[in-house]
Amino acid sequence: MNITAIGTLAGAAANMALGGAGSVAASAASAGMDFASALDSALQAVSQSGNQADSLQQQFQLGNPSVSLEQTMVAINKAQLNLSEAVQVRDRLTQAYSQIMNMQV
Numbered sequence: 356m357n358i359t360a361i362g363t364l365a366g367a368a369a370n371m372a373l374g375g376a377g378s379v380a381a382s383a384a385s386a387g388m389d390f391a392s393a394l395d396s397a398l399q400a401v402s403q404s405g406n407q408a409d410s411l412q413q414q415f416q417l418g419n420p421s422v423s424l425e426q427t428m429v430a431i432n433k434a435q436l437n438l439s440e441a442v443q444v445r446d447r448l449t450q451a452y453s454q455i456m457n458m459q460v
Contacts, residue, residue, distance in 0.1 A: 397444075401437045408434035 388396075408430040414422040 398441065401434075401441045404430070404437045405434040 408427075411422055411427045411430045415424060415427045
């Protein structure tokens with residue numbers, strides 16, 4: 356199995372597990388980007404959704420009339436889902452690494 360195939364598989368796994376952020380990783384893998392860059396862009400998307408949720412929450416607490424409670428709650432739930440999916444991908448990558456290291460050559 357070559358490096359391109361590994362990147363494609365990793366992008367597909369990230370796409371299945373990360374939802375919106377995973378599509379960034381999958382498109383990066385299909386564009387020939389290396390795995391580290393794809394993972395970095397997916398993690399930046401997760402971080403960005405968390406920052407957006409924090410910003411909306413702060414604006415709602417300050418009484419900004421253009422920010423509704425529903426909008427804030429949806430953003431917070433999206434950020435929580437993205438983070439939990441990123442943790443699942445991390446766990447699966449760690450498990451895959453462990454299995455590869457335990458293989459006999």
